[in-house]
Amino acid sequence: MYDVIIIGGGPAGLTAALYAGRSRFKALLLEKMGLGGQIILTPTIENYPGFVGGVATSDLISAMQKQVDELGVTIKSDEVVSIVGDAYFKVSAREGNYEAKTVIIATGAFPKKLNIPGEERLIAKGVSYCGTCDGPLFKNKHVFVIGGGDKAVEEAIYLTRFAQKVTLIHRRDTLRASKIIQERLFENKKIEVLWSTVPLEIVGENKVEAIRIKNLKNNEIADASCQGVFVFVGIHPNTESLGHLIKLDEQGFILTDEAMKTSVEGIFAAGDCRKKTLAQVITACGDGATAAFSVNHYLELHK
Numbered sequence: 613m614y615d616v617i618i619i620g621g622g623p624a625g626l627t628a629a630l631y632a633g634r635s636r637f638k639a640l641l642l643e644k645m646g647l648g649g650q651i652i653l654t655p656t657i658e659n660y661p662g663f664v665g666g667v668a669t670s671d672l673i674s675a676m677q678k679q680v681d682e683l684g685v686t687i688k689s690d691e692v693v694s695i696v697g698d699a700y701f702k703v704s705a706r707e708g709n710y711e712a713k714t715v716i717i718a719t720g721a722f723p724k725k726l727n728i729p730g731e732e733r734l735i736a737k738g739v740s741y742c743g744t745c746d747g748p749l750f751k752n753k754h755v756f757v758i759g760g761g762d763k764a765v766e767e768a769i770y771l772t773r774f775a776q777k778v779t780l781i782h783r784r785d786t787l788r789a790s791k792i793i794q795e796r797l798f799e800n801k802k803i804e805v806l807w808s809t810v811p812l813e814i815v816g817e818n819k820v821e822a823i824r825i826k827n828l829k830n831n832e833i834a835d836a837s838c839q840g841v842f843v844f845v846g847i848h849p850n851t852e853s854l855g856h857l858i859k860l861d862e863q864g865f866i867l868t869d870e871a872m873k874t875s876v877e878g879i880f881a882a883g884d885c886r887k888k889t890l891a892q893v894i895t896a897c898g899d900g901a902t903a904a905f906s907v908n909h910y911l912e913l914h915k
């Protein structure tokens with residue numbers, strides 16, 4: 613019986629594991645893929661405090677893992693399929709079954725799709741959700757980026773390392789992204805921004821050849837030739853199998869209080885899988901620390 617099982621090995625889960633290790637809990641972290649979560653798709657984190665000029669994401673995650681390893685927290689590669697229980701919890705995963713007095717869910721999120729014709733069919737044939745992974749494939753090409761948040765703007769700038777031209781289209785006429793990266797976007801000569809424009813279809817037989825776009829101000833529809841379409845229109849939480857167990861909002865994000873308690877006593881949540889104001893590495897780490905602190909409090913009360 614573990615004191616706590618942490619599900620997810622991104623910044624939230626790793627920080628929860630760090631704090632659990634320092635509290636000398638018998639702790640297990642389960643991660644279905646590699647450690648790092650979504651952020652591993654971004655090469656550098658520029659706004660993590662203490663790192664002037666930014667920190668390489670892989671370095672930050674490796675350092676977090678090392679801290680957790682040194683504290684003796686077990687990390688296993690396994691995919692959780694169900695959690696049941698109340699006084700204690702049975703966590704079933706693909707490779708094994710585990711029991712714990714408490715659970716911290718830090719399963720993160722994944723990129724949303726546009727759900728327009730051509731998108732699904734042309735994934736890996738020019739449609740991508742990850743500039744870091746696929747950017748180098750578009751050397752000297754013209755690519756479109758969809759979205760107006762931090763992710764779309766950061767990735768549009770990153771893609772100019774490879775692409776000859778990057779066109780960012782956004783459905784409104786102001787960006788959601790933070791001002792500092794907007795400034796860099798507007799300074800970049802390789803980037804064109806099309807305002808109040810939405811994608812209707814991604815066109816191409818076996819690879820992306822064009823994107824059909826609509827200007828919402830004058831309703832004009834046009835096919836713009838391009839070789840790649842990068843979609844960054846927000847995130848969807850990894851909480852599919854949890855709806856029966858804990859309260860989620862209408863988009864599937866886990867509802868917690870400020871102590872990271874979910875609607876079920878003994879289950880806590882941290883990071884991008886929970887409903888929150890700001891999804892950042894720094895806030896994910898804060899959530900993880902708080903969740904582990906709340907586990908400590910819970911275990912004291914339920915000795």
Ligand code: NAP
Pocket residue numbers: 658659726758759760761762763764766782783784787788810811844845846847889890891892
């Ligand atoms: P986001 O902030 O939710 O932005 C999504 C963008 O996509 C919005 O501009 C939205 O338009 C647009 N959009 C949504 N659905 C669309 C659709 N069907 N068609 C066209 N456009 C659509 O998502 P994100 O940029 O992926 O970021 C997710 C979280 O991670 C955010 O909290 C963000 O701050 C954080 N993040 C932070 C950093 C950083 O600080 N360095 C980097 C990356 C991500 P509207 O604006 O009109 O809603």
